[in-house]
Amino acid sequence: MKRRSFVQASMALGSFGVLGGMVGCASVGRVPEKARVVVVGGGYGGATAAKYVRMLSNYQIDVTLIEPNGEFVSCPISNLVIGGSKTMADITTPYDKLSGKHGVNIVRDYVASVDPVKKTVTLASGPTIRYDKLVMSPGIDLMFNTIEGLKEANASGQILQAWKAGPETLALRKQLESMNDGGVYAITIPEAPYRCPPGPYERASQVAHYFKQHKPKSKVLILDANQDVTSKGPLFKKFWADNYKDILEYMPQHKVMAVDAKTNTLKFDVQNDVKADVLNVLPAMRAGGIAVQSSLANVNTRWCGVHYQTFESTQAKDIHVIGDSIMLAPLMPKSGHMANSHGKVTAAAIVAQLSDMPVNPTPFLSNTCYSFVNDKLVVHVASVHQYDNKDKTYKTVSGSGGVSSAPNELEGIYAWNWAQNIWADSLM
């Protein structure tokens, strides 16, 4: 299949697949003066966009990926590290295939600023790179300042978020291991939208499973700013009632206003204070800092508006924003699976635009999200989203999507294979 027919095939279907073909040479750390495509952020969105621009252009378009971390650490599955059934090594993937196999030039740095007029990004270390197309995939920023006392308590390592998988994931696991039997773990959830809607409920389930096995006198408290469980609610609540009845307590309409690190106490806008041994506070979230700073977060200064057909910013030409940073179309969650899909639709659009070919008028994408309720049983939610050219947004296809009928072990196997396959699809 020639490149043209391949891109057309991929345009007919959003985008997927790959041609075998030329493989570029890896060159990690080289800072070029110019790259046709610069990608900021090597998570599910950015890594996928970088790889698929290379593949869909038959390895003709050069891509530089700017990422501060030396390895990819997955948020999906990281709750199992906190629960104790997986390790950090299980959720960590190196970037070497992205460079070695796909010829993505990886620069390990932060971006200090973006100039959408000159079409340049300036790295924290100083150099400037020109681009024809910029893909911004900076994930989320946690708004620590929205909760009094949280910034200092987090910086000292006392009150963790562990919502960006990495050192805090392991640190939270260690706090739970050190906690005495009979202690209390409390997780707080901000008002939606936030990264990974079912994630906090999965995490609470993982901690409850760990307590049930090893610290049966201990308790899990979920303090949710929302009115009810925001994802897979009936499935989670039934499993908690059947399996964690005396361990886990769910409390909606609990919006945290302040933390008192001296007494490890949470203060709410209406409800009474709650004291716990291990506090896991998730503040409100917004688009990654560089997107906000670059004025791309033009929806409530929190999320980045995009044209959904191409994921090009509504704020700046030739800058595409993908992943958790964007203002999503209705019923699209902030998930790794979605970000990976954004990366492919964007890669196909960019390759078409740089090749003077028409952009797919009707991309579509899907979401599949698995949550572990203990170390083996899983529930999922799935959806299919078709771009509507008339209304310029994605709409879920009528009759598609849904959730598991009940937690089951078969989906536990699929969930782990999903993770391994999407890591390979994004990074290898």
Add this chain to the structure above:
Amino acid sequence: MCANCHGTDGRTIEGSAIPSLVGMPKDYMVLQMKAFKDGSRPATVMHQITKGLTDTQIDIISSYYAAIKR
């Protein structure tokens, strides 16, 4: 669309219970996708995904994977 779970180019990782799609015969894949869609083949998630696809989209996807060499 498919690659997130079934791997780039339909190639899953070694030992994956989720099947590879690369080189799958077109007629077989069309039949399976339609069986998921109409509920005659039980599934955990594929029935919910295929209900989001038109028969034309199922045809294009199946042709694509059938054309790739294993």
